[in-house]
Amino acid sequence: xxxxxxxxxxxxxxxxxxxxxxxxxxxxxxxxxxxxxxxxxxxxxxxxxxxxxxxxxxxx
Numbered sequence: 001x002x003x004x005x006x007x008x009x010x011x012x013x014x015x016x017x018x019x020x021x022x023x024x025x026x027x028x029x030x031x032x033x034x035x036x037x038x039x040x041x042x043x044x045x046x047x048x049x050x051x052x053x054x055x056x057x058x059x060x
Contacts, residue, residue, distance in 0.1 A: 005025075005030075005043070007021075009043045010043050013043060013044055013045060013052075014045045014049065014051045014052045015044075015045050015049075018045075018051060024046065025046075028046075029046070030046055031046075034046070034047055035047070
């Protein structure tokens with residue numbers, strides 16, 4: 001589990017089955033403020049993730 005965020009919340013997102021999820025979220029950092037600003041949803045991959053091509057709703 002990543003900072004209390006269950007894997008099930010990431011269903012349909014690249015983080016759900018990513019083998020690097022724990023390291024990415026716990027070591028490299030996972031800022032819910034940035035996620036809310038970029039996507040409007042905190043259950044998305046970090047904006048700097050190389051494994052997704054999700055469009056941002058807002059550039060910061």
